[in-house]
Amino acid sequence: MSATEATEPTEAAQQRTPIRAKQRLGDILFSRAALISGSVILLILALVAIFLVAQSLPAVVADPEDFIGKPASLWDYVWPLVFGTLWSATLALVMALPLAVGIALFISHYAPRRLAAVLGYIIDLLAAVPSVVYGLWGIGVLAPAVLPAYQWLTENLGFIPFFAGPVSGTGRTILTAAIVLGVMILPVMTAICREIFLQTPVLHEEAALALGATRWEMITMAVLPFGRPGIISGAMLGLGRALGETMAVAMVLSPQAIITFALLQSANPNTIAANIALSFPESYGVNVNLLIFTGLVLFLITLAVNSIARYIVNRRKDFSGAN
Amino acid sequence: MTATQAPAPITNSLTQGRLHPRTPWVILGLSLTAAAGIVSLLSASTDAPFSLVGTIALGVLFYLVMIVVISRQVEGSRKATDRFVTALVTGAFLIAMTPLVSLIVTVIINGSARFDVPFFTNSMRNVVGEGGGAVHAIVGTLLMTGTAAIISIPIGLLTAIYLVEYGRGPLARAITFFVDVMTGIPSIVAGLFAYALFALFFGPGVRMGFAGAIALSVLMIPVVVRSCEEMLRVVPNELREASYALGVPKWLTIVNVVLPTSAAGIATGVMLSIARVIGETAPLLIVAGFSQSMNYNLFADRMQSLPVFVFTSYSIQGVDTQAYLDRAWAGALTLILIVMLLNLVARLIARFFAPKLGR
Numbered sequence: 001m002s003a004t005e006a007t008e009p010t011e012a013a014q015q016r017t018p019i020r021a022k023q024r025l026g027d028i029l030f031s032r033a034a035l036i037s038g039s040v041i042l043l044i045l046a047l048v049a050i051f052l053v054a055q056s057l058p059a060v061v062a063d064p065e066d067f068i069g070k071p072a073s074l075w076d077y078v079w080p081l082v083f084g085t086l087w088s089a090t091l092a093l094v095m096a097l098p099l100a101v102g103i104a105l106f107i108s109h110y111a112p113r114r115l116a117a118v119l120g121y122i123i124d125l126l127a128a129v130p131s132v133v134y135g136l137w138g139i140g141v142l143a144p145a146v147l148p149a150y151q152w153l154t155e156n157l158g159f160i161p162f163f164a165g166p167v168s169g170t171g172r173t174i175l176t177a178a179i180v181l182g183v184m185i186l187p188v189m190t191a192i193c194r195e196i197f198l199q200t201p202v203l204h205e206e207a208a209l210a211l212g213a214t215r216w217e218m219i220t221m222a223v224l225p226f227g228r229p230g231i232i233s234g235a236m237l238g239l240g241r242a243l244g245e246t247m248a249v250a251m252v253l254s255p256q257a258i259i260t261f262a263l264l265q266s267a268n269p270n271t272i273a274a275n276i277a278l279s280f281p282e283s284y285g286v287n288v289n290l291l292i293f294t295g296l297v298l299f300l301i302t303l304a305v306n307s308i309a310r311y312i313v314n315r316r317k318d319f320s321g322a323n
Numbered sequence: 324m325t326a327t328q329a330p331a332p333i334t335n336s337l338t339q340g341r342l343h344p345r346t347p348w349v350i351l352g353l354s355l356t357a358a359a360g361i362v363s364l365l366s367a368s369t370d371a372p373f374s375l376v377g378t379i380a381l382g383v384l385f386y387l388v389m390i391v392v393i394s395r396q397v398e399g400s401r402k403a404t405d406r407f408v409t410a411l412v413t414g415a416f417l418i419a420m421t422p423l424v425s426l427i428v429t430v431i432i433n434g435s436a437r438f439d440v441p442f443f444t445n446s447m448r449n450v451v452g453e454g455g456g457a458v459h460a461i462v463g464t465l466l467m468t469g470t471a472a473i474i475s476i477p478i479g480l481l482t483a484i485y486l487v488e489y490g491r492g493p494l495a496r497a498i499t500f501f502v503d504v505m506t507g508i509p510s511i512v513a514g515l516f517a518y519a520l521f522a523l524f525f526g527p528g529v530r531m532g533f534a535g536a537i538a539l540s541v542l543m544i545p546v547v548v549r550s551c552e553e554m555l556r557v558v559p560n561e562l563r564e565a566s567y568a569l570g571v572p573k574w575l576t577i578v579n580v581v582l583p584t585s586a587a588g589i590a591t592g593v594m595l596s597i598a599r600v601i602g603e604t605a606p607l608l609i610v611a612g613f614s615q616s617m618n619y620n621l622f623a624d625r626m627q628s629l630p631v632f633v634f635t636s637y638s639i640q641g642v643d644t645q646a647y648l649d650r651a652w653a654g655a656l657t658l659i660l661i662v663m664l665l666n667l668v669a670r671l672i673a674r675f676f677a678p679k680l681g682r
Contacts (some may be wrong), residue, residue, distance in 0.1 A: 030574035031489050037481035038490065038498045041548070044541060045501050048508070051519035102415025110412055121670075126423050128595075128662045130602025132630045133655045136637060137426045140433070140648075183422045190419075214405035237507075244509025246605035247634060273511045277605050281612070288527065295515040299508065306507035310500075 048299075056293035062286045068279070069257060078294055083259045084174070084269030085298065088249065089242035091178035091263075096186045097235050103186070104193035109219060120194065127187035135251030138180035143171035143252065146179070150264045161261060168266035172254040175263040177271075180248045185238035192237065196230025197223055229313055236309030240302045243273075250274035272298040340397040347390060347406070354385030383414060427659075434656025437649040442657075447615040447627075452643035457654050459617040460632035466621055467532050467611065467628060468601050471539035476593055478540075479547025486548070487555040488577055505545040513541040514606025521610065532618070532626035535611035539600045546599055550592025554585040587676035594669035598662045604630035629658050 064073050071077040103123070107116045150173070154165040200223045208218040224231075255270030255278075272294045280291055358381035366373050387410055395403040445456035482502075486495055517538035521529045558581050566576040582589070612625035613635045636651035 024572050024574075026574045027572050030577065031485075034481045034485035034489055035494075037478045038485040038494070040478055041482055041498060041505065041544060042501055044544070045505055047520070048512070048516045048541070051516055051523075052512070055515075055519040055522075099415050099419045102412045103419050106412050106416040110409065111416075122423075125663060125666055126426075128598045128602070128666060129426070130604065130630055130655075130658050130662065132602065132604045132633045133430060133659060134426070136633065136651060136655050137429055139637075141425060141429050142422070179422075183426075186419055186423075214401055216405040216408040217401065219408075240507050244507075244511065246509070246511045247630075250605075251634070251637065273509055273605065276511050276515070277608055280609050284528075292515050292519060295512050299512045302507050302509055303504060306504065310503055 052292060052296045052299060055289055056296045057289075058286055059289035059293040062289070066286050067290055068283075068287050071257075074290075074293070077257070077290065078297060080257050080259050080269050081272045081275055081294055082297060082301070084255070085243055085271040085273070085301070087261070087269060088174055088178050088181060088271055089239055091175065092181035092185060092242045093235060093239050095179065096182035096189060096238060097231075099182075100186055100189035100234065100238070101193055101231060103190045104197055105219065105223075107190075107194050108197040109215065109223065120191075123187045123190050123194075127191060131184060131245060131247045132251070134180055134184050135248040138176060138248055138252040139172065142180060143176050146176060147171040150175075154264055162263050164262050164265070166266075167264050168254075170254065170266070172252055172268075173264050173266070174253065174268040177249045177252045177268075180252055181242045181245055184245060184248060185241050188241060189234040189238040192234035193227065193231055196227040196234075200226045233309045233313040236305055236312070240305045240309070243302050243305065244298065246273035246277045250277045341402075342394060342397055346393075350389050350393065351382075351386050354389055355379070355382035358382035358385055383410075386410065430652065430655050430659055433649070433652035435653075437653035438656055442650070442653055446617050448617070450615070451641055453646040455646075455650065457629065457632050457650065457657065459614070460627040460629045460654065461657070462617065462619065463532065463611070463626040464601060464629040466619070467535045467539060467607065467626065468597060470533065470536035470621060471543055471600060472593070472597055474536065474540040475543040475547050475596070479544050479596075480551050480589065482544075482548045483551035483555055484577060484581075486552050488573070488581070502545045502548050505541070506549065508541065510538075510542055510603050511605040511609070513538045514609035516541060517606065517610045530610065530612035530625045531623060532611050532621040535607045535626065535628070536621065538606035538610055539603060542603060542606070543596050543600045546596035547593060550596065551585075551589050554588030554592060555581060557588065558584045587672050590676070591669040591673040594665050594672070598665040598669070601665070602630055602658055602662060604634055607631050608634065629654055629661075633658065 059067075060074060064071055064076070067074075067077055069077070107119050107123070111119060147167075147170075150167050150171065153163045154167045157163045158165050204222040204226070205218055208222050209215075213221060249271050250273075253268055253270065253274060254266060255274065256267045258267055258269055260267065260269060276291050276295055279287070283291060355378070358378050362378045362381060363373055387407065390406050390410060391403050394406045398406075441454060442456040443458055443461070445454065446459035447455045447457075448459075482498065486498060489495075490498065517534045518529070520537065521531065521534040525531075562580050562584060563576055566580045567573075571579070607628045608631050611628060611631070613631050614625040614627045618624050618626045633651050633654040636647045636654060640647040
């Protein structure tokens with residue numbers, strides 16, 4: 001009896017605790033290193049948030065009289081920049097999204113297979129072209145090239161407020177900046193749309209074609225419904241990139257601190273990022289904090305846009321297989 | 324009494340008329356010719372120069388109308404819609420390719436003017452007007468990007484290993500989420516962060532190459548994590564299980580089985596992430612400043628980089644404007660060549676060293 005009593009608990013204990021691998025020193029070191037690296041990322045992001053908030057606080061409490069250009073309040077300085085950022089990014093998205101979907105469809109469903117691979121590679125390459133090169137191209141090639149079109153628009157469609165004159169003499173307007181932004185975000189959006197279009201279940205496509213659908217009917221019935229979350233997230237990521245894009249806008253736009261919807265005039269609203277890049281090298285004192293405050297605002301805007309994009313993608317991921 | 328009623332027309336794609344495969348091309352040729360005629364007549368009457376853009380736009384418009392009308396007559400409305408959309412999609416592709424091709428061509432033409440030996444051997448110290456080069460900017464770019472890579476690759480790779488091999492529960496989810504957040508940080512905000520961080524230690528107005536490297540690594544880490552994570556997840560679980568079954572500890576399994584299997588993919592991802600940050604201008608403009616002289620010291624003084632060189636050559640033009648513009652374009656060409664080279668190397672690594680998974 002006493003023997004069974006003595007052995008029973010140990011047997012039970014053996015059954016309860018699963019076999020554990022021996023913890024070797026290498027294992028511990030390696031897993032700790034991995035854990036620490038992961039935590040470093042959280043730390044960096046926390047630091048980014050803390051430093052931006054800490055450095056922008058002086059601008060919040062400072063007297064607006066000290067700011068450059070003497071705005072009536074902090075909000076008066078920031079709001080035109082926020083407007084310009086959102087406005088230019090929206091214009092870029094409106095122009096680029098239909099084109100991106102078109103190119104993605106062309107590469108995934110229209111172009112010959114061999115050509116499609118080459119085109120995909122070219123698109124990927126263009127996504128890596130530095131923004132400063134786009135800026136140089138925008139001001140050296142695009143702005144002079146679109147000037148005749150702008151003149152035609154103001155003369156013939158000037159009654160629409162967007163195209164109201166007088167037209168800018170240099171072509172360095174918000175519409176030019178938005179076109180450059182659109183060209184820049186095009187490769188990224190195309191890449192995401194193409195990926196998702198290529199993932200469409202082949203059986204769906206073949207079923208549609210077998211039932212006699214034309215290619216376009218097959219696309220509307222099988223490809224686009226499947227790819228919708230991908231298109232949306234691609235658009236949001238493109239929007240996020242357009243919002244934060246700095247150099248291309250800084251080089252192309254001739255800015256002023258105004259709010260206007262006119263696209264072709266010489267007075268244009270500036271964007272947050274371009275304003276920081278242009279003003280920072282010459283800033284001093286509380287103006288540096290002011291610029292950091294606008295940077296914080298930009299950070300929050302892009303954070304919101306990206307979070308919405310992730311939310312849409314994740315919500316759909318479970319049943320569509322698209323991620 | 325039913326016989327008087329005409330039977331409903333049965334449409335069948337097998338018996339319906341179809342356009343000859345060459346017909347759309349013929350129509351396209353005819354519409355372009357017609358458009359060219361009209362535009363040249365117009366330009367002759369108004370003394371305006373012949374417009375190629377106008378010709379193509381008008382020709383494509385003609386084509387759209389013609390193909391829809393003809394296809395509707397011969398093939399029916401569904402096929403006509405299909406032809407219309409095909410033309411639209413192809414047109415969207417061509418429209419989008421125009422600026423991209425124009426960009427490449429312009430950079431090559433304008434950049435080749437100063438793409439010579441002095442450009443790669445001289446700095447801009449004491450240069451006014453012509454001459455000078457970008458060697459100080461190239462050295463700065465290599466130093467800062469290299470430092471950023473040294474910081475980012477270990478952190479990014481180990482984080483990816485944590486997420487794939489160890490990470491369970493809320494911490495892993497938090498890291499995944501915040502890596503996504505970090506991917507969306509605008510580059511200028513990363514620059515402001517580096518400035519705020521270094522201003523704390525070195526006082527306001529700090530400019531140094533190392534701060535630029537920190538800003539770049541903030542942008543680079545999430546890219547490295549994302550691409551490495553993807554590659555590690557592709558490694559088949561059977562390989563890990565086979566290794567465990569042979570009694571190999573987990574960390575040696577990762578080092579000797581998982582990492583070699585995904586090495587090509589990881590190298591590709593790292594290359595592409597370097598290509599991403601090497602063209603960053605805004606953060607370096609803020610924290611590394613710009614300079615005309617060579618600076619090998621990451622921890623003191625301003626340091627020029629290639630993208631900032633392009634920007635400053637353009638925005639701060641000296642007495643001889645053309646010389647500054649030529650240098651800006653040559654810098655842009657160099658930058659694009661570096662990026663393309665990195666991309667190409669990444670592709671080659673992926674192609675030749677990828678393991679054969681027997682699929």
